[in-house]
Amino acid sequence: MFLEGKVHKIKSNFYYVQTREGLYTCKARGKLKSKGRILVGDLVTITPDRNLTGVIEEIKPRKNELTRPPVANLDQVIVFLAARQPDINCYMLDKLLVQIEAKNLPSVICINKMDLSSPQEMEDIVSVYCGAGYKVILMSLVTKEGLSDLIDILHDKTTVLAGPSGTGKSSFINSIRQGYSLQTGAVSKKTGRGRHTTRHVELLPLKEGKGEIVDTPGFSRLEISHISSQELPWLFPEIKRLMGQCKFSSCLHKAEPGCCVKEELARGSISPRRYENYLQILEEIQEKERNFI
Ligand SMILES: Nc1nc2c(ncn2[C@@H]2O[C@H](COP(=O)(O)OP(=O)(O)O)[C@@H](O)[C@H]2O)c(=O)[nH]1
Ligand SMILES: [Mg+2]
């Protein structure tokens, strides 16, 4: 008899597999044993043994996987920002969104700490990113406004958080997880680093309903080295929509004649700030490509 389940945690060669019959503590069979072969988030088949123990026999094909943190089969990324403290850096945000798009993962932008700001102050940024095609949620963990909108989005999904430090990611994870406390804000005076530096990755089940959240933020390094200049336009949803309509099929939407991205920019349907950041990221990529040749 086999059981199917999802790996929620890996710790010293034990795999914690959530099945409909309960949480099984498993070992891995044969070649699956080698380190890094099985990831948190993997869907697996196990042979159950007594007392909720078992053996992992097989990994199902993955929908996607991340290396940082090492986790498979994600459904979405919540990009955590703060209205203030720290202020929003749109260039960093666009670079982060590009990385998430490159993994083919949907993202939702969440602007936390709205208790320190007002919807009027956020109007510009909300219209830019909604216009680009992203869902934007305004919220505060202090006043709890907007929190239920975010929780609705998590339902039935496996979610990873991303975004700059200090925006409230750990606080949010704490708030949705009963009896579980991640370190927030405080940094060790001795080492200057967070105290929990060697933690394992874990999927935390949501308090209500199905779905899990990864307990460690992803996309912490803004690496774009694996993205090519031809690929970049596909990673801006508002540019992607126009692909195939420019005069030249290889158009990079800089200054080529017959460019419909430039036309939409002139019409005001593409945000100048997003476009500037597109050009700047493109420049960074092209610089790397020139050095590589
Ligand atoms: N004013 C305000 N502060 C918040 C809010 N959410 C979190 N914080 C604070 O922001 C700081 C950083 O939070 P933390 O969860 O550690 O951020 P992380 O680095 O993204 O994990 C902590 O001092 C939190 O108490 C909020 O909605 N409003
Ligand atoms: Mg944190």
Ligand SMILES: [Zn+2]
């Ligand atoms: Zn073009």
